[in-house]
Amino acid sequence: MNTVLLVQSLIGGIIMGSVYALLGVGFSLTWGVMRVIHISHAAFGLIAAFVAYGCLQRWGIDPIASLVFMVPLLFCCACFVYRFLILPVTKAREVIVSSMILTFGIAIIVENIMLLIWGPDPRLITTWYTSRVFIVGPFYFQYAPVAGFVMAVAGVGVIHLFLKKTYTGKAVRAAWQQSDAAQLYGVNLTRISMITFGLAVGSAGAGGVGLALLYSFEPHAHNLWLIYLFLVVIVGGVGNVLGTAAAGVLIGIITGLSLAFLPYQWVNPLTFGLLMAVLAVRPHGLFRSEV
């Protein structure tokens, strides 16, 4: 096996995994903090990718720059969704089941809105730097995936710092650890959940744009993304931000290695088989869950 090729596919895998981690962090938070499995998470990421694509086509706005208004927009959308759809359900007897069905309905709606607007054809974001490459030693780096990688690292870092350093972030963690006690100490659970959900969907937008820099996408793509989200989040431990990031890199390494050694069509069965193995052995993730 050619070492250069191996390292090259490893790098590709790590970039892919870290972007999935950015997409997964919010998913992990909503699951951990709010006990809501947000099936439409990837669909919101996908809609951000489509809007970025539209902005680029029409006005020539760079996809990463378009995040400046997209993330706040998604944040507001998510707050509405939380207030009017998710909040009534969190009072049900089985939050997880009800929220899964509810958000599955949202995913169907979002998917078909995308189909109505953009049609079923696969799209590819082509910016001025898409085909550019820089070379370090024997390795080739494409600009677009590297941009996605940098965005992923920055995004996960910001969310981690938000949770660790800011007052609101600490309240989110308190609500996750002991929601009753947190309420006794004056944490408004509804408000905190709304912020968590908004932040999660906002980061999903960033992750979606990041993935759009790596791959082509079409309105059904969020289903496969969702599987990867589950993979990243469960391996990393639900609610664990750094664990999710580490899991993303780990899965990227595994995918990169298997791409180098296995025929392509066996990569996905291997990845999902791996998730099953992790679940069966360590259902609460490889890393210690600690917000």
Added chain:
Amino acid sequence: MASVCPTKTAKKVVGIALLSAILLVFPWLGPPVYFISFLYTVFMFVCMASAWNLIGGYAGYLSFGHAAFFGTGAYAAAMLTKAVGPGTASNLLCSIPSGLVAAVIALVVGYPCLKLRGPYFAVITLCFAFVVQLSVQNLGVLGGPDGLWIKGMDLPVETGRSILYESMLLLMAITILVVERIEHSKFGAGLRAIKQDEEVAQTMAVNAPRLKMGAFALSAFFPGVAGGLHASYLTYIHPTIVFDVNMSILIVLMALFGGGASWLGPVVGAVLLSFINELLSTFVKAELARIIYGSLFIVVIIFMPNGIMEFIRKRKQTGSPH
């Protein structure tokens, strides 16, 4: 339900008998094939949702991978008919061992998976369905990405469809009957106890692992048989069709839509959702139909979080003074 007077039960029996008689003779009255095919799919989904309810509704273990058992049944039937030799009788009968194959796979997979709870079980079954689909797609023995052709029955379309219709009706009736019997048995009570609190159930001498395995295998058997029948119906099976993830999710939604607490819930849910889906896709633009369909889930889950049947039952209780 305790104070059901005998005339009420008699009425119920007469109603069910009348309904089954109508359904039984329906295809021989010469309706358009479309209606026979549509009712056939309704029966198929009722059968699968009812079977799913054993593990998902009673025991509270949400399996999102039941399409895997359906697809396994379809593939097993296809291979079996190839080995035995195609024909009307062999095509139909091969679906029964196919169901057994699905049940055996459920036992093998269920042993490690049923130790997981809540969303983890849901995710692992979802992944299992994906792994099976992708593996079948890559296995040359099973036709790989080309799919498999099944020698159909050498009959005119109407007769062939009617025979399959009757078989599926029979399968559905058996499924409902079995599920209803289980609901009122010790087995069903044990499953419900597991859903309430597995630890407490185990201290009350409920053998939780064995009950769960039994329920899982049984809930895989009927979709397996249905898959076997459906293979003859389709005459061409492909991994993306018979292992469709959307089908797994649809089964879950049908059962929970109707309400997972009783055997009637999945039946009502499957029938209603099938009809709504069919009406929408016939009369409304596809994307718009799906949007309405998605909104339906939201409305139902917000206003009737425990399913339609529970909603109606509560309404009845508050409406009438006893």
